[in-house]
Amino acid sequence: MKIFNSTQTFDYPWDHVSAANWQKYPNEVSTHVVAVDVLRREFDPESQKLVTERLITCKQPIPSWLSFIVGGDNKSFIREISTVDRLTKTVVMRSCNMTMCKLLKVYETVTYTQDPLDLNKTKFEQTAEITAYASLRRLCDRIEDWSVERFGQNASKGKQGFDSVLKHLDEQWNGLASKTTSLLGEVNDKTTEVLKEVNEKTSVVLKEVNEKTNVVLKEVNEKTSIVLKEVNELASEIWKEGN
Amino acid sequence: MGNLMSTSFAPECTELKQKYDACFNHWYTEKFLKGKSVYNECEDLWLDYKTCLDTHLAKQGVKPMLDEARSEAPFENGGVPVEKKN
Numbered sequence: 001m002k003i004f005n006s007t008q009t010f011d012y013p014w015d016h017v018s019a020a021n022w023q024k025y026p027n028e029v030s031t032h033v034v035a036v037d038v039l040r041r042e043f044d045p046e047s048q049k050l051v052t053e054r055l056i057t058c059k060q061p062i063p064s065w066l067s068f069i070v071g072g073d074n075k076s077f078i079r080e081i082s083t084v085d086r087l088t089k090t091v092v093m094r095s096c097n098m099t100m101c102k103l104l105k106v107y108e109t110v111t112y113t114q115d116p117l118d119l120n121k122t123k124f125e126q127t128a129e130i131t132a133y134a135s136l137r138r139l140c141d142r143i144e145d146w147s148v149e150r151f152g153q154n155a156s157k158g159k160q161g162f163d164s165v166l167k168h169l170d171e172q173w174n175g176l177a178s179k180t181t182s183l184l185g186e187v188n189d190k191t192t193e194v195l196k197e198v199n200e201k202t203s204v205v206l207k208e209v210n211e212k213t214n215v216v217l218k219e220v221n222e223k224t225s226i227v228l229k230e231v232n233e234l235a236s237e238i239w240k241e242g243n
Numbered sequence: 244m245g246n247l248m249s250t251s252f253a254p255e256c257t258e259l260k261q262k263y264d265a266c267f268n269h270w271y272t273e274k275f276l277k278g279k280s281v282y283n284e285c286e287d288l289w290l291d292y293k294t295c296l297d298t299h300l301a302k303q304g305v306k307p308m309l310d311e312a313r314s315e316a317p318f319e320n321g322g323v324p325v326e327k328k329n
Contacts, residue, residue: 022268043275079316092321098308
């Protein structure tokens with residue numbers, strides 16, 4: 001069990017603090033508190049004490065990877081009993097988590113009392129008793145015991161088996177390693193070859209294209225001039241005939 | 244003090260809860276703290292709210308864990324846990 005303690009002073013009279021305490025939620029700091037319900041409330045006019053049982057609903061404070069152990073519900077519940085003693089100007093609030101309480105219990109006690117030295121101040125005291133439950137420890141112990149047992153049973157058998165596996169793997173690894181190296185060498189060579197080929201092919205093709213283009217252009221030129229020449233000749237013949 | 248009011252764990256009960264809370268907060272500051280109260284007022288509003296709560300506590304499966312918590316730290320004991328068995 002671990003104990004957490006803290007004390008503070010509020011610069012407000014006890015009456016204000018005790019009244020504000022009922023309207024503490026919602027506030028922008030404690031956003032994990034999503035709901036507050038009054039389950040039971042009793043007032044004793046003789047002692048002037050007011051006892052209240054509340055249900056505080058929080059968003060699950062645990063990491064999501066743990067939620068599969070606790071269940072998928074993302075709500076967690078806290079039960080709180082408070083006693084307001086008007087005559088002694090004291091509020092005592094005791095709370096405990098109901099969700100996950102088989103694993104971990106947090107008993108919190110909060111007291112608001114009038115500061116005896118300054119009536120305009122209120123003293124705040126908080127104590128939390130945190131207990132990880134025996135069931136959890138026992139569960140861990142059992143898993144550990146089982147693991148140790150299994151280790152003992154299998155250790156000698158396993159040694160022999162593992163040795164042979166290691167030997168086999170070692171052989172394979174050595175063979176594999178040399179194969180890998182040569183394979184990598186091959187890949188490297190192939191890559192350079194391919195690149196070289198691509199370069200060569202490209203320049204050949206480009207050269208060919210150039211040459212072809214030149215040939216075509218030359219041909220086109222020649223053909224054009226021939227046609228033009230023919231057209232010219234034809235035209236002059238027609239012109240001659242016409243005259 | 245903000246004017247925002249807290250909600251109920253069961254949205255269906257929030258309206259009833261807020262009516263009751265408004266009545267209670269007034270009683271607390273105006274009567275209880277001033278030593279003028281002779282009985283627990285707002286009881287009627289609380290009973291309506293409680294009926295709604297009971298239904299949803301059962302529906303959402305909160306009742307069993309609440310019963311267990313109540314036996315461990317009774318209301319009559321001011322929430323102080325009774326002797327632990329282990």
